Amino acid sequence: MITATRRGLAALMFSLVIAAVALPRPGFAGDAAAPPAVPAGADTGPVVFAAASMKTALDAVAAAWKATSGKTVSIVYASSAVLAKANRARGAGRYIHIR
């Protein structure tokens, strides 16, 4: 039988608060400053940062390119503002990707 201690409950509550803060919150304009995540396996092919509005079409273009070249394109979609700022930070060697 597991006995819940006061310290254990406090640790659990602390973890839940941290998780709630650390997890992404989709849809809010205030999140625009967070750097986008580069998908796993991005080193297998070129990485494209593209405006979110291109997703449906660019995914199809990437699939067509893979069919002819055998290469995989990794695409990060976000607001152009977020992508440009992330690119600039990376270019200056200051980029930090937080997961």
Place this chain on the structure above:
Amino acid sequence: MPKQIEQGAPADIFISADLQWMDYLDKAKLIRAGTRRNLLGNQLVLIEPSDADSKVAQGFDLAGAAGDGKIAVCAIDSCPGGIYAKEALEKLGVFETVEPKLAQADNIRNALTFVARGEARFGIVYKTDANAEPKVKLAGTFPASSHSPIVYPVAHVAASKNPDAASFLAYLSSQTATKIFTGQGFERRCHAAQDLRFC
């Protein structure tokens, strides 16, 4: 705070939804000289849930039609779609009445989702977004003269080291890619960075 911090690989190719953010990188010398070109164009549209039926005509009272509902847009001070939306609303003389009803999303696809889920009465997005979502329909198209030309420039990032990046960049202008893009509702733009015409 539990974080995993890593150095991310830089992007190889950047495609922006407006000229401003490409200019931002260009001025910082973060794109390869000679690789920047205009790839695509788009149109700005007003959307509503697919079961709605607004009669949009010249002089349409957008704020009034929204009632207690929201008008979803991308962030009007930073996101290209939001910037175009604000320009159009200002040019049409309705920004002040509409602004209190704006629900600003961090990217245009989230603005589209707000309308698709019925969380917003209207949305201002690109025509290609409206085409991609069956739960919304077109209520109207903003005149091209009401906002800056919608241009998607593309460039090879200066820090790129991937040997396939140039090949994919070229592929974006291929016949196959063009057919996919135009099939989704995008328009071809003339390639020269200073040329904003449709081609």
